Amino acid sequence: MATVMQKIKDIEDEMARTQKNKATAHHLGLLKAKLAKLRRELLTPSSKGGGGAGEGFDVTKSGDSRVGLVGFPSVGKSTLLNKLTGTFSEVASYEFTTLTCIPGVITYRGAKLQLLDLPGIIEGAKDGKGRGRQ
Numbered sequence: 001m002a003t004v005m006q007k008i009k010d011i012e013d014e015m016a017r018t019q020k021n022k023a024t025a026h027h028l029g030l031l032k033a034k035l036a037k038l039r040r041e042l043l044t045p046s047s048k049g050g051g052g053a054g055e056g057f058d059v060t061k062s063g064d065s066r067v068g069l070v071g072f073p074s075v076g077k078s079t080l081l082n083k084l085t086g087t088f089s090e091v092a093s094y095e096f097t098t099l100t101c102i103p104g105v106i107t108y109r110g111a112k113l114q115l116l117d118l119p120g121i122i123e124g125a126k127d128g129k130g131r132g133r134q
Contacts, residue, residue, distance in 0.1 A: 063112030081117040
């Protein structure tokens with residue numbers, strides 16, 4: 001398998017060989033997008049693991065579908081995620097233990113499903129009740 005640097009060089013070579021006109025504009029645009037993606041990957045290498053890492057609610061999509069676990073605080077969303085996916089989501093006896101989105105992946109009938117453990121939702125959260133503003 002070619003390295004990222006080799007892929008970048010191959011795309012740059014193809015762009016240099018390609019004529020620049022109205023008929024090839026779409027192809028060149030696709031090559032530029034691939035090149036940008038590879039350069040971004042060079043700067044921040046992707047982690048190879050369970051559900052994609054991210055900070056806060058910015059979670060990398062993984063698998064065929066995404067399912068968010070939504071509900072009131074302390075109803076077992078984190079426990080369910082831990083049992084189904086083997087991922088660690090902190091569980092405690094107080095409300096709002098989960099403050100950010102925690103991803104996990106399960107396989108069901110050949111399809112990979114990404115489960116997202118979301119913080120508890122309560123009435124009045126939009127007004128700052130509980131940890132609503134966060």
